[in-house]
């Protein structure tokens with residue numbers, strides 16, 4: 572199902588549970604602003620290459636719009652729109668003073684050199700610099716982008732507006748990045764998993780995990796699960812998938828990748844069919860890569876008891892229905908992966924204050940926000956007699972609706 576249709580469907584279901592006025596519902600769904608820009612760069616060989624960049628600013632009722640920038644060949648306007656909308660509900664779920672936005676460029680970052688990526692990022696920034704800003708819209712990394720990408724945006728933006736570290740988060744520590752931001756999404760995923768498992772009298776230790784995606788989110792989640800005694804029995808990325816029923820040595824995989832190795836060539840686990848990864852026998856499944864990977868084609872075959880949505884919208888609504896009938900418990904993206912944007916908020920606060928926190932404080936505050944949000948989601952589940960996805964959606968949508976009503980519409 573189209574990602575925008577799927578996300579809007581979840582929103583509408585939450586709006587109905589909350590009894591929102593139809594006009595308010597419509598206004599919350601329509602994005603504040605959609606930006607589409609053409610970015611042409613000279614490639615290293617002198618030829619020209621053109622790319623389309625997007626930034627969708629979905630809602631700013633609760634504060635500056637916030638969300639990552641994705642570099643991926645499948646980036647399209649509907650997907651960016653859906654991801655921007657998810658950011659609005661996500662920032663409200665963890666109760667940080669932001670709205671939602673998301674950006675992306677349709678490109679294959681792995682096929683561009685570092686200098687081509689730098690030129691592309693700078694051209695994109697030139698085209699959107701007057702529409703982003705510390706108190707309007709604050710980008711961050713997402714799939715295919717990283718701290719270096721944020722450093723280029725910061726530098727290009729600062730040429731127009733003066734030195735502005737708080738205009739992006741997830742930047743290098745040397746440029747005002749926060750300690751703990753690199754690990755934050757994966758760490759938040761693990762805090763969220765612990766909160767969920769505790770409801771069932773379980774903990775990470777001794778359970779089996781399957782993780783799809785071994786980039787920023789997947790590798791940090793895997794590392795922290797491994798450290799807590801969880802057994803990661805299968806992993807995969809764009810190169811392929813690996814399994815080891817005795818548990819994969821995650822620090823060794825991280826070392827292999829840091830030394831330039833490709834995941835599928837790691838020797839401490841056997842190769843497996845990448846399509847089998849999501850339906851592999853395990854206690855906990857963590858999609859940490861693309862959206863829509865759990866769909867009506869594979870949902871019936873999923874064997875995990877818990878799904879932690881570390882990626883954004885990995886579960887299609889059709890799969891959601893099939894999985895819930897099977898009794899699989901799903902921890903939704905707008906809560907499960909909110910640790911990244913939460914520490915982005917801490918980074919922005921530190922930049923504005925001009926005062927750096929130590930990593931212990933960052934991680935402690937993150938845990939507070941994640942466990943507080945889980946309690947609030949459970950409260951909404953009780954109030955509206957609904958599952959965790961609708962608990963999170965009703966929590967987020969209700970906060971945004973209240974802020975919108977309080978601000979009013981007088982011209």
Ligand SMILES: NC(=O)C1=CN([C@@H]2O[C@H](COP(=O)(O)OP(=O)(O)OC[C@H]3O[C@@H](n4cnc5c(N)ncnc54)[C@H](O)[C@@H]3O)[C@@H](O)[C@H]2O)C=CC1
Pocket residue numbers: 712713714715716756783784785786787788789807808809810859860861862881882883908909911912
């Ligand atoms: N980076 C962050 O702070 C946050 C990221 N997310 C979400 O988490 C997910 C992953 O993001 P990052 O780890 O930042 O991206 P990344 O670019 O660091 O890593 C992406 C991973 O997905 C893998 N992948 C790509 N295509 C694949 C395919 N067809 N099959 C299997 N694996 C594939 C890549 O090989 C890589 O391991 C995305 O859905 C993103 O929106 C959510 C919240 C915050």
Ligand SMILES: O=C(O)CCC(=O)C(=O)O
Pocket residue numbers: 637638639640661709710711712713740741883908909911912913915
């Ligand atoms: O850190 C941020 O501002 C946004 C992270 C993000 O893009 C996401 O949560 O999907």
